[in-house]
Amino acid sequence: MTASVAGLGGRSMRMRRSVAGGGLSLASGVGLGTALLWFSLLVLLPLSAVVARATTGGWGGFWETLTNPSTAAALRLTIGMAFVVTLVNAVMGTLIAWVLVRDHFWGKRALEVLIDLPFALPTIVAGLVLLQVYGPKGPTPIDVANTRTSVFLAFLFVTLPFVVRTVQPVLLEIDRDVEEAAASLGASRITTFRRVILPSLTPAIASGAALSFARAISEYGSLVLLSGNLPLRTEVTSVRILTYIEGGRNGNAAVVATVLLAVALFVIVLLDIIQRRVTRRG
Amino acid sequence: MASSASVASRPKAVSRPKVRRRGPLTYVFRFVVVAYLVLLVAWPVSLIAKQTFADGFSTLSTAFGDEEVTAALGLTVRVAVVSVLINLVFGLGISLLLVRYRFPGRRLLSALIDVPLSVSPVVVGLSLVLVYGGRDGWFGPGLEDAGFQIIFATPGIIMATTFVALPLVIREVVPVLEEIGTDQEQAARSLGANAIQTFRRVTLPAIKWAVVYGVVLSLARSLGEFGAVKVVAGNVGGKTRTATLAVEHKYQQFGADNLASAYAIAFLLAAVAVACIVVVSFLRPDVSEKR
Numbered sequence: 001m002t003a004s005v006a007g008l009g010g011r012s013m014r015m016r017r018s019v020a021g022g023g024l025s026l027a028s029g030v031g032l033g034t035a036l037l038w039f040s041l042l043v044l045l046p047l048s049a050v051v052a053r054a055t056t057g058g059w060g061g062f063w064e065t066l067t068n069p070s071t072a073a074a075l076r077l078t079i080g081m082a083f084v085v086t087l088v089n090a091v092m093g094t095l096i097a098w099v100l101v102r103d104h105f106w107g108k109r110a111l112e113v114l115i116d117l118p119f120a121l122p123t124i125v126a127g128l129v130l131l132q133v134y135g136p137k138g139p140t141p142i143d144v145a146n147t148r149t150s151v152f153l154a155f156l157f158v159t160l161p162f163v164v165r166t167v168q169p170v171l172l173e174i175d176r177d178v179e180e181a182a183a184s185l186g187a188s189r190i191t192t193f194r195r196v197i198l199p200s201l202t203p204a205i206a207s208g209a210a211l212s213f214a215r216a217i218s219e220y221g222s223l224v225l226l227s228g229n230l231p232l233r234t235e236v237t238s239v240r241i242l243t244y245i246e247g248g249r250n251g252n253a254a255v256v257a258t259v260l261l262a263v264a265l266f267v268i269v270l271l272d273i274i275q276r277r278v279t280r281r282g
Numbered sequence: 283m284a285s286s287a288s289v290a291s292r293p294k295a296v297s298r299p300k301v302r303r304r305g306p307l308t309y310v311f312r313f314v315v316v317a318y319l320v321l322l323v324a325w326p327v328s329l330i331a332k333q334t335f336a337d338g339f340s341t342l343s344t345a346f347g348d349e350e351v352t353a354a355l356g357l358t359v360r361v362a363v364v365s366v367l368i369n370l371v372f373g374l375g376i377s378l379l380l381v382r383y384r385f386p387g388r389r390l391l392s393a394l395i396d397v398p399l400s401v402s403p404v405v406v407g408l409s410l411v412l413v414y415g416g417r418d419g420w421f422g423p424g425l426e427d428a429g430f431q432i433i434f435a436t437p438g439i440i441m442a443t444t445f446v447a448l449p450l451v452i453r454e455v456v457p458v459l460e461e462i463g464t465d466q467e468q469a470a471r472s473l474g475a476n477a478i479q480t481f482r483r484v485t486l487p488a489i490k491w492a493v494v495y496g497v498v499l500s501l502a503r504s505l506g507e508f509g510a511v512k513v514v515a516g517n518v519g520g521k522t523r524t525a526t527l528a529v530e531h532k533y534q535q536f537g538a539d540n541l542a543s544a545y546a547i548a549f550l551l552a553a554v555a556v557a558c559i560v561v562v563s564f565l566r567p568d569v570s571e572k573r
Contacts, residue, residue: 046409099315120555122506125548129326218402221508238404257405264400
């Protein structure tokens with residue numbers, strides 16, 4: 001049986017199963033219903049409630065919350081810092097992925113663990129550990145506690161894995177013969193990187209960057225102990241939302257939350273478009 | 283072919299030294315990367331261990347002598363286990379449905395599944411409060427009249443934790459399900475196996491490791507959730523204060539004992555996180571090489 005026939009067979013089989021598969025179709029239908037119900041109760045409905053609550057005050061209420069000096073400052077700080085951190089990640093993440101794939105040295109395996117660690121480390125612990133080194137009592141003269149630099153540092157820590165982990169598999173797949181061809185035709189290493197390697201990495205870097213941006217703007221836990229949460233200075237958006245919640249002002253909290261959700265949604269759509277474009281190019 | 287690139291690079295380097303030669307740039311890159319990771323991750327994380335064991339085991343024993351701390355750790359473990367189980371069952375089901383069936387809205391569902399990864403934990407907490415909050419939530423007052431308190435109680439903590447860790451099992455299992463295809467499942471079915479037998483004897487063994495990674499990652503995420511839990515938990519010591527909330531609480535209290543407890547809990551949480559990552563990275567060396 002040739003591959004294409006097998007593929008076709010597989011597809012028609014799958015369609016038949018889901019359309020007229022008798023007992024299985026019923027079972028899978030019930031399964032799908034249950035899964036959707038749970039997903040709606042846990043995720044979709046609560047998130048819609050945030051948007052619904054945000055719009056109860058109309059555009060006026062929306063605008064009023066967003067132009068509150070503290071809220072506006074928090075949004076500016078969060079989005080601006082997330083942007084800078086994402087740029088740093090795009091460069092450093094690619095470099096780290098490059099070294100992990102192309103270089104071989106003792107202890108490389110340990111670096112792999114270090115990269116995933118920010119993903120698994122509880123964010124409150126992340127803030128605490130950063131404070132140990134870069135806080136007032138740390139072994140370094142650097143003290144970032146209660147400054148904007150602490151926001152930068154915390155974002156950098158929690159977003160570390162994203163670009164590395166999206167670029168690494170692509171870099172592994174790249175055919176090295178093309179690089180050798182470029183080099184043998186007289187291209188310098190920089191030219192080879194710029195003209196041959198970088199174009200094939202760009203989609204991966206972009207999607208990793210989008211993920212790390214989304215992660216950074218939503219960060220909360222690592223900043224609690226580190227940034228001092230000073231309104232107008234070091235307060236990020238998530239802290240601002242929590243301040244509203246604790247003050248019993250869920251409506252204002254929902255407005256700011258909706259802005260964050262909109263940015264996250266935008267990033268997810270962007271990611272989907274990038275990935276679809278890459279698969280189409282094949 | 284590309285899969286063998288990293289393995290094949292060494293022998294090739296001998297035959298074609300011009301291209302494969304290690305320039306000074308290689309060492310500069312290596313140094314920059316190692317220094318960056320040490321300064322950003324390794325050094326800070328190792329200091330927490332140093333802080334905890336600065337005076338031997340007394341920090342840990344002080345912490346474990348504190349009932350509030352043991353209650354917080356117990357609550358965190360219970361919540362994490364329940365939420366991992368929910369996400370395991372739900373994740374396996376959704377993965378099978380997404381990969382093996384075609385239904386309207388499938389692409390949309392697949393995209394929505396990833397949403398919890400990019401929602402701020404605080405927003406997760408807020409969203410649950412707005413629906414299940416006892417005072418003015420959509421369902422909260424009704425549920426509380428019926429005797430179910432969700433927000434400021436354990437069910438709310440479990441829901442928040444489940445929410446944030448929801449995509450992790452699915453993200454691990456879906457690619458593997460897609461890769462193994464349906465040939466073996468169809469063979470099993472044509473030989474007379476029923477759906478459950480096919481799943482247990484054919485599908486499950488093939489996706490076993492993906493499920494294990496998904497569970498380990500979910501466990502790490504569930505044990506460490508902070509922001510979402512903070513909003514829904516109410517942070518009552520001994521009742522709704524989880525381990526991560528206890529770190530914050532103890533750190534902000536005065537006194538050496540409280541600080542010691544904060545370090546001890548943080549160390550335990552960090553140790554579990556490191557263990558989870560090490561387990562995953564050592565269980566799947568060939569996957570990352572082959573991909």
